[in-house]
Structures are given as structure tokens and as C-alpha cells.
Amino acid sequence: MPVPEAPVVPVPERSGGGLFGGKKRLEAENAQLREWVERLGGLDAMQITAATELLRAEQARLQVAIQDADRRLREIEAQIVQTEDVALLQEVGVYEYQHPLGDAVAYKAKLAEVKDKIKSMARAGQAVLGATNWTVNGSAAEGRRMVRDFSKLMLRAYNAEADNCVRTMRPYKLQSAIDRLSKAGEAIVKLGKTMHIHVSDDYHRLRVYELQLTAEYLAKVEEEKEQVRAQRERQREEEAARREFEREKARLRKEESHYRTALAKLLANGDTAGAEELKAKLEEIGAAVAVVEAREANIRAGYVYVISNIGAFGENVVKIGMTRRLEPEDRVRELGDASVPFKFDTHALIFSDDAVSLEGRLHDELRERRVNKVNPRREFFYATPAEVRDLLEKIAGQHLLEYRDVPEALEWRQSVHGAAPAV
Incomplete structure (x- = not known):
């Protein structure tokens, strides 16, 4: 029996679809x-x-x-540079400034200096270098002209890539942009190999520095915007608290005026027993006014609240904040008005003459459990209400005014069970 012929197995081709197939x-x-x-x-x-x-x-x-x-x-x-936003975002960590400056204005000024230096190097012929002994048809002048023209063309292609990286920059895209620019420089080296045309190292470093400054400028701008938003939120809260104090004082003053008028009539009629009762009431009103004025004067006094929103954030996530309002539930209702699909549930309320410090201590104790580890102004934590209660009792003593372990979450529970919409 003859030996069967071995099957002919072709070697993978070097181009086209052969490699990937x-x-x-x-x-x-x-x-x-x-x-x-x-x-x-x-x-x-x-x-x-x-x-x-x-x-x-x-x-x-x-x-x-x-x-x-x-x-x-x-x-x-x-040779592949990753440019997909989703893939880049999956790898991003906390952004760290490599060239920390004071504010966005300082970054903008530094960027202007760098751009001026980029233009200066390009004008001085220090951006792209090439052969100096190239000849065309025996003419050194023609050779220099050809090298100069090709160098300009290569520089234009390199700068177009660099400008596009700057224009589309996001802080998380920085390393990808640097890689793309480096690949552009390598491509120029390959294309200009015969005339030794290449982007100078100093010029490439300068443009990479521009990318770094641009990323840091954008990060600083966003950081400052967040600070402004937080400051405006604090101002709105302070203004709401001030108006509330004024309304409460006006109410107490009006009530005090009524009692003083009634007291004068009782004294005129000789009703001493009734007058004594009204005097006691006036003393209570005076004490209440003093308390409101003290609260208004002490900007650190207020309520620390612990709230949750199981429908929006799931179980075992709480928000720990502070308000100076006379009625802290007003602040809780505001938080649940428009930014989340369901109302917040209050688990704990505690009044303190230094609510600012109490809130800060709670945040420090739960630092590792922050939901947002980048922005400390986002006051959400992975914790149960019972864990926060234990911390409050340890830190603040027996001043817990209100505590509820299980959230009612009525709207969410009704929504989950398919409740008909209210008419």
C-alpha cells in the first residue's frame, strides 16, 4: 500500500487578512x-x-x-495606540498633578509661555532636523531646499497630530495622547530616513509638556468649578437658614407683642393671677428668642443628619450632612426634591453646638468607606444606619434626638410592587 501524501499546509501570508485569519x-x-x-x-x-x-x-x-x-x-x-474612551476610563485612577500650580489662571499663563516657545523653535528651524549634505543633481543648494521642504511637510503632519491631541484632551486621555504623538514622531523618522529627517528631542519634549499642562489645566478648571458649586450650595443653605431665623424671630416678637398687650389689660383690670401667667409666658418667649439669636450668631451650631435613599443608591449607603436650619427636615426634603427619583429617609438627627466638627469627625471615621473617594464634598458612605448610630453614641454621647434603623422608603417600595400612579 503506498504511503498517502501528506496534506499541503500553506504557511500564513505576511500581509492582508492572512495574519488575523x-x-x-x-x-x-x-x-x-x-x-x-x-x-x-x-x-x-x-x-x-x-x-x-x-x-x-x-x-x-x-x-x-x-x-x-x-x-x-x-x-x-x-504599533496600536488605545484611543477608545471606554477602555481608557476603565484604567483611569485618581488624577495626580505632575506640575502642580496654584490655580487654572497659573496653568493658562504657563501654557501661553509654552506655546510661544513652540512657535519660536519652529521659526528657528529647531523643531525638525534633517541631512545637511544632501544634493540634488549635484547641487547642494537644491539638496538643502528639498530637505527643507520635506522637513516642513513632516513638521506640519507632526503639529497637526499634536494640535489634535491638545484639542481633544481629557485628563484621562493624557498617556494615550503622548503615545499617539510619539508614534507620529516615529513615523516621521521612517518616512524621512533617507534624508535623516526627524523631530528634535527638545521639540518633542516641549509638545509633550504642553499635553501634560493641558490635561492639568482642564483638571484644575473642573476642580475649581466643583469648589464654586459647593460654595454656592453653602451660601444657599446659609441664606435659607438666615431667612428661617428671621421668620422665627418675627413670629416670636409678634407673639410677645400680643402677650404684652394682654398683660397691660390684665394689670389695668387688677387681675394679678392672670398677669402672673402672662409674665411667665413672656419669659418663655424671651428665652426662645435668645435661643434663636444664639443659633443665628453661632455659625457652627446645627443638626447633623444621617439619611438614606434605598431606591436611588441601594442598601447600606447613607449620606451624612449638616444643616443650620431650625427645622432640619426642611433640608432633607430639599435634597430629595429633584436630584433623585425618591425621597430621602431620615435615620438620625443630632443637635450640637459644634455640628461642623461633629460632621467632620464622622466623615473621618468613615473615610475608607466613601462612595466618592475623589470629591470629599460628596457625603455618601458605604455604611448601615446602625453603624453610624454607634459612632454617634461614641463621639457625641447621649444627644441623639431621633433614630430609625429601617428606612420607610414608601415611594420606592410602592414603585417596586407596581403601585398605580397617583392622579
């Missing part, structure tokens, strides 16, 4: 080999030995082809 092609070749081996069942020992040698030779050839394909795939992957 190699896996399917190898699977097909393996299927051919298995079919060939099955046909060996009717061969004698010498024929099987010859067939085995053929198989070993084919296997060695395939192994070399696979190694060559893997090597070329790695080369191609090394």
Missing part, C-alpha cells in the same frame, strides 16, 4: 491532518514510519509558521 486556517489544517492519520490504519510498519516522519516535518513547518505569525502580531499590536 490564521487561527481558522490552522484549525482547518488540523482537521486535514486528523483525517490523514485516520487513513494510516491500514498501513504496515514501514509505511507508518515514513508517514510519521512526514508528519513530524509538517509539524515543525507549522510550528515555525505559527511562531512567525505570533511575532508579526506582536509587532502590529505594539
Whole structure:
């Protein structure tokens, strides 16, 4: 019986779709080999030995082809720069400033200096360098002109990539942008190899520095915007508290005026017993006015609240904040008015003459449990109401005014169970 011919297995091609379709092609070749081996069942020992040698030779050839394909795939992957936002965002960490400056204005001024230096280097011919001994038809002048023209063309392509990186910059895209710009420089080196045209190291470093400053400028701008938003929120809260204090004092003063008028009438009528009762009431009103004025004067006094919103943030997430309002529930209602789909539930309320410090201590104790570890003004924490209650009792003593462990979350529970919408 003749030895069956070994299947012809083509080596993966070096261009086109051959590289990326190699896996399917190898699977097909393996299927051919298995079919060939099955046909060996009717061969004698010498024929099987010859067939085995053929198989070993084919296997060695395939192994070399696979190694060559893997090597070329790695080369191609090394030339790829990741630019997808989703992939870049998955890798982003807390942004760290490499060139920390005071504020966005300082970054903007530094960027202006860098841009001026970029223009100066380009005008002085220090951005792209090339051969100085190139000749065209024996003419050194023509050679210099050709090198100069090609250098300008290469610089224009490099600057277009750099400007695009600056224009589309986001802080989390910084490393990707630097990689893209470096690849552009490498491409210029390859294209200008015959005339030794390349982007100078100093110019490339300057443009990378521009990218870094741009990323930090954008991060600082967003940081300052967040600070402004937080400051405006504090001002709105302070203004609401001030109006509340004024309304309460006006109410108490009006009530005091009524009692004084009634007291004068009782004294005129000789009703001393009734007059004594009104005097006691006036003393209570005076004490209440003093308390409101003291609260108004002490900007650190107020309520620390612990609230949750299971429908918006899930279980075991609480918000710990502070308000100077006379009625702290007013602040809780405001937080649940528009920014979240359901109302907040109050778990704890505690009054303190130094509510600012109490809130700060609670935040410090739960620092590692912050939901937002970048922006400390976001006061949400992964904790149960019971855990916060235990902290409050340890830090603030027995001044807990109100505590509820299980959130009512009526709107959320009704929504989950398919309640009909209110008419």
C-alpha cells in the first residue's frame, strides 16, 4: 500500500487578512491532518514510519509558521495606540498633578509661555532636523531646499497630530495622547530616513509638556468649578437658614407683642393671677428668642443628619450632612426634591453646638468607606444606619434626638410592587 501524501499546509501570508485569519486556517489544517492519520490504519510498519516522519516535518513547518505569525502580531499590536474612551476610563485612577500650580489662571499663563516657545523653535528651524549634505543633481543648494521642504511637510503632519491631541484632551486621555504623538514622531523618522529627517528631542519634549499642562489645566478648571458649586450650595443653605431665623424671630416678637398687650389689660383690670401667667409666658418667649439669636450668631451650631435613599443608591449607603436650619427636615426634603427619583429617609438627627466638627469627625471615621473617594464634598458612605448610630453614641454621647434603623422608603417600595400612579 503506498504511503498517502501528506496534506499541503500553506504557511500564513505576511500581509492582508492572512495574519488575523490564521487561527481558522490552522484549525482547518488540523482537521486535514486528523483525517490523514485516520487513513494510516491500514498501513504496515514501514509505511507508518515514513508517514510519521512526514508528519513530524509538517509539524515543525507549522510550528515555525505559527511562531512567525505570533511575532508579526506582536509587532502590529505594539504599533496600536488605545484611543477608545471606554477602555481608557476603565484604567483611569485618581488624577495626580505632575506640575502642580496654584490655580487654572497659573496653568493658562504657563501654557501661553509654552506655546510661544513652540512657535519660536519652529521659526528657528529647531523643531525638525534633517541631512545637511544632501544634493540634488549635484547641487547642494537644491539638496538643502528639498530637505527643507520635506522637513516642513513632516513638521506640519507632526503639529497637526499634536494640535489634535491638545484639542481633544481629557485628563484621562493624557498617556494615550503622548503615545499617539510619539508614534507620529516615529513615523516621521521612517518616512524621512533617507534624508535623516526627524523631530528634535527638545521639540518633542516641549509638545509633550504642553499635553501634560493641558490635561492639568482642564483638571484644575473642573476642580475649581466643583469648589464654586459647593460654595454656592453653602451660601444657599446659609441664606435659607438666615431667612428661617428671621421668620422665627418675627413670629416670636409678634407673639410677645400680643402677650404684652394682654398683660397691660390684665394689670389695668387688677387681675394679678392672670398677669402672673402672662409674665411667665413672656419669659418663655424671651428665652426662645435668645435661643434663636444664639443659633443665628453661632455659625457652627446645627443638626447633623444621617439619611438614606434605598431606591436611588441601594442598601447600606447613607449620606451624612449638616444643616443650620431650625427645622432640619426642611433640608432633607430639599435634597430629595429633584436630584433623585425618591425621597430621602431620615435615620438620625443630632443637635450640637459644634455640628461642623461633629460632621467632620464622622466623615473621618468613615473615610475608607466613601462612595466618592475623589470629591470629599460628596457625603455618601458605604455604611448601615446602625453603624453610624454607634459612632454617634461614641463621639457625641447621649444627644441623639431621633433614630430609625429601617428606612420607610414608601415611594420606592410602592414603585417596586407596581403601585398605580397617583392622579
